[in-house]
Amino acid sequence: MKVNNDREWLKRQAALEDGDFVSVGGFVESMGVEELAGAQNVIPLRSAFARLIQLARRERNLSCEQFAARVDVDLAEVLGIEADEHYRPALRTVHQIANFLGIPDKKLLGLSGLLKVKDAQFQKAALQFAARAEPVEKLSQEEHSALEEYVKFLCER
Amino acid sequence: MNPKRTMTLNLTEQEMRVLDEISAQKDLSKTAVLRQALRLYQLIDVRLSRGEKLFFEDEQKKEKAELMVV
Amino acid sequence: MTERIEITDFVTGEAVEAELFDDVAVEHFLEAQEEWRPVVVEARWKLSATGEQHLIPRHAHWDWTNKEEDLKLLAFTFYGLRCGGKLQGLMKLQTVGHRCRLPEQIGKPLVYVDYIETAPWNIKLLMRALGREPQYAPIGSVLIRAAVRKSIEEGLKGRLGLHSLPTSEQFYLHACGMESVDKDPAKQNLLWCEFTPEGAERFTTGGTL
Numbered sequence: 001m002k003v004n005n006d007r008e009w010l011k012r013q014a015a016l017e018d019g020d021f022v023s024v025g026g027f028v029e030s031m032g033v034e035e036l037a038g039a040q041n042v043i044p045l046r047s048a049f050a051r052l053i054q055l056a057r058r059e060r061n062l063s064c065e066q067f068a069a070r071v072d073v074d075l076a077e078v079l080g081i082e083a084d085e086h087y088r089p090a091l092r093t094v095h096q097i098a099n100f101l102g103i104p105d106k107k108l109l110g111l112s113g114l115l116k117v118k119d120a121q122f123q124k125a126a127l128q129f130a131a132r133a134e135p136v137e138k139l140s141q142e143e144h145s146a147l148e149e150y151v152k153f154l155c156e157r
Numbered sequence: 158m159n160p161k162r163t164m165t166l167n168l169t170e171q172e173m174r175v176l177d178e179i180s181a182q183k184d185l186s187k188t189a190v191l192r193q194a195l196r197l198y199q200l201i202d203v204r205l206s207r208g209e210k211l212f213f214e215d216e217q218k219k220e221k222a223e224l225m226v227v
Numbered sequence: 228m229t230e231r232i233e234i235t236d237f238v239t240g241e242a243v244e245a246e247l248f249d250d251v252a253v254e255h256f257l258e259a260q261e262e263w264r265p266v267v268v269e270a271r272w273k274l275s276a277t278g279e280q281h282l283i284p285r286h287a288h289w290d291w292t293n294k295e296e297d298l299k300l301l302a303f304t305f306y307g308l309r310c311g312g313k314l315q316g317l318m319k320l321q322t323v324g325h326r327c328r329l330p331e332q333i334g335k336p337l338v339y340v341d342y343i344e345t346a347p348w349n350i351k352l353l354m355r356a357l358g359r360e361p362q363y364a365p366i367g368s369v370l371i372r373a374a375v376r377k378s379i380e381e382g383l384k385g386r387l388g389l390h391s392l393p394t395s396e397q398f399y400l401h402a403c404g405m406e407s408v409d410k411d412p413a414k415q416n417l418l419w420c421e422f423t424p425e426g427a428e429r430f431t432t433g434g435t436l
Contacts, residue, residue: 013369014368017367023344080275197323
């Protein structure tokens with residue numbers, strides 16, 4: 001096979017490549033992610049995900065920066081999760097948060113929108129939690145109870 | 158390029174016939190077929206050692222059967 | 228294997244020496260995670276201000292801490308590309324277990340590109356979000372050419388296959404000249420792209436040795 005190392009091939013390919021992405025999807029399956037969720041039904045669950053992270057952080061009296069450091073994830077990820085319901089976090093971020101909070105990986109992946117969830121009860125519980133939790137400075141008793149109950153639910157089933 | 162070593166392989170008539178058939182079907186040399194087989198064997202063996210299982214799945218019948226590998 | 232190649236540094240406009248190597252270790256993937264990820268996150272943050280963050284491919288970063296064993300298996304081959312003292316590209320190939328889907332070569336074995344990435348400072352969309360221009364090229368092409376060579380070494384005649392993410396289809400179909408088959412429902416409807424031996428030959432030649 002003729003292999004062309006000369007400048008012409010490399011220059012031509014540089015122009016054709018034009019700074020494009022080259023990512024492929026091969027490894028996604030091996031991560032154990034069953035299906036990347038489409039846009040549908042993901043935003044309501046992501047509200048619950050954002051609220052869960054925010055309340056769990058505030059319950060521990062941690063700023064976003066402190067939480068990011070403690071969990072060993074990028075600060076931008078924590079900010080994105082809490083501030084932007086369209087934000088899709090990295091798989092590693094969700095793994096790290098799941099470990100930190102003691103919640104099963106797959107449950108948190110489902111909430112974050114990285115894993116498609118077909119369990120209607122799971123979806124309903126997520127929506128109810130998101131509806132009950134309001135962003136205030138300090139956790140109210142209601143929020144505290146909601147958070148405690150929901151974490152217990154995620155860990156049990 | 159990785160340096161290569163040569164070995165002599167003794168196969169039965171049937172094994173030789175199968176090797177020829179696969180070689181023709183897959184457009185591979187006989188050496189390439191055996192190298193593919195070696196790669197596959199190691200991959201399966203390592204995964205099984207990790208506790209994973211290997212299945213054949215019939216999508217039409219929705220049936221799964223575990224492949225037992227010694 | 229180590230090979231020296233001249234690529235272009237578009238920031239300086241000069242030709243620079245890069246090194247293609249195949250003795251990839253876990254440290255290289257950890258380096259990619261540490262060096263590349265913050266740049267991607269920063270670019271994504273900037274793009275989210277204009278609602279364009281969806282343009283960045285949504286894919287997971289592989290947790291390499293449990294995958295060290297894969298580096299030693301015959302079924303997998305890894306390549307890295309280094310330039311300017313930094314990792315510029317990484318690729319993982321699977322040399323067994325995947326088959327051609329193009330009608331003219333259906334069922335024949337091919338080399339599958341399981342993972343390929345270039346450093347974010349080489350990607351136009353990300354760099355422009357940060358007010359910069361992409362730096363080195365052609366990283367993806369050099370890696371795909373190495374994949375074609377591997378396919379030939381394995382006796383698979385240059386046959387190569389992969390599932391392209393939507394944002395990469397331009398690269399595989401036009402810059403590399405791969406043929407597309409179908410969107411694969413078993414793989415999140417990603418587009419299957421494939422090289423025949425002739426297509427691989429066209430991609431890799433086109434000049435003098």
